[in-house]
Amino acid sequence: MNRLLFFSAGFSLIFAVSCSSSSNDNNTQTRIINIPTYKVEDRNAQDCRKLFSDAKRVSLKSTDKNTTLANIGSIKFERDHLYVLDDITRKLIKYDQFGNPIQILSHRGRGHGEYLDIVDFCIDNEENVFIVDGQRDIINKYSRDFEFLSTYNLHAEIDLIQILDNGNFLLGLSSWNNRKYAGDELIITDGNFNKIKTVARYGRNIDDNYWVDSPRFVKTEDNIIYHRTIDDHVYILNSADGELKEIINFDFGSRTIKEDERLNIENKIETQKFKDKTTLKSCFSISKHNLFGTLFDNQESRQIYMDMDSRKITIFHKDKSKAVPFIQFCGAGSGYLLAYELEQHPNRDDETYTIYLYNIH
Structure with missing residues (x-):
């Protein structure tokens, strides 16, 4: 396919008051980015590697079975350490800047200091780690050496966690949460996870049974990027205090998946109902100069830069006929x-994960 619909910051920006899901009723502006039809460059795995030719590379080393990764779920880089969550074994491994494993969090169970499933995690200024157990609906805090410190029960179902610069927390709640804070999408809490305010509430169709991609917070230098599919809005929040700064709406025109089409997604994919549709699958980094993300286009995942x-768009695709390693964007x-x-x-019989750190400034 030679032509796809994409967005460009060079196109007209329309400002309006916030959509109804924002709690900042008349203060938050929505930036609507109009999307033209583009001829884009289609590139392979080798070309994606060239993009990262100047990036710092870190090969993750495995010293024993316990430090062997089954599948990377998410990666965070804080204070010269890489934190890698294995989404199959549910282990969290901390690496130094040379790729040596130095701490492993693998306390599975229902006992004191244990967890069943890590769905998200964050690191504070003292390198303490906070994990969200999506099965037990608790938050556990561990020291920089992964020693258990405390447990918090919010009596709510949580998807995402991010510590703010002021010591408070930004939490993303599940769309199916019918317990405490029901209907809230984003909330700010204090350091003990007492709710301070609601940032956003659910006000649109969300399929609780099928995710095109996992929701995520991505922390940049000054901002926190929040996105949840299927939704073509990206929330930009202040990393200092969690205040909502801007909502960016990517308008795909006639290819937009409409509000009434965003339920029963699995059936629509199986019956090819989204073959002529495009939606933003993930946004890993967005600045004035570039964007790294993924589209769900014609029911295929397309990684874009x-x-x-x-004003140049590049799609990187994996050649399925060749056993060539492919670089996957995963965060910031x-x-x-x-x-x-x-x-x-x-x-x-083994395999090696190489992490790329690409300077986005």
Whole structure:
């Protein structure tokens, strides 16, 4: 396919009052980015590697079975340490800047200091780690050495957690949460997880049974990016205090998945109802100069890089006919875009994950 619908910051920006899901009724502006039809460059895995030619590379080392990764779920980079969540084994491994594993969090269970499932985590200024247990609906706090410190029960179902610069927390609640804070999408709490305010409430169709991609917070230098599919809005929040600064709406025109089409998603995908649709699947980094993200276009995932200055869009695709490693965008932190590549060794039974840290300033 030679033509796709994309957005460009160079196009007209329409400002309006906030959509109804924002608690900042008349103060938050919505930036609507109109999307033209573009001829885009279609590139392969080798070209994606060239984009990261100047990036810092860290090969994650495995010293034993306990430090072997099954599948990377998420990565964060804080204070010269990489934190990698394995979404199969539910282990959280902390690496130094050279890729050596230095701490492993793997306390599975229902006992004191244990968890069943890590759905998200964050790190504070003292390198304490907070994890969200999505099955037990608790938050556990561990020291920089992964020693258990405390447990918090919010009596609510939580998807996301991010500590703010002022010591408070930004939490993303599940769309199906019918317990405490029902209907809230984003809330700010104090350091003991007592609610201070609601940032956003659910006011649109969300399929609780199927995710095109996981919701996520991505922390940049000054902002926190929040996005949840299927929704073409991206929330930009202040990393200092969690205040909502801007809502960016990516308008895909006739290819937009309409509000009444955003339920029973699995059936629509199986019956090819989204073959002529495009939606924003993930946004890992957005600045005045570039964007790294993924589209769900024609029911396929398309990893994109946008150079805002030259208004050039590049799609990177994996050649399924060749066993060539493919770089996957996965997040941001401390001024870097984070990506990873999995290389399988033909003459050995193991495989190596390489993390790329791309300076996005």
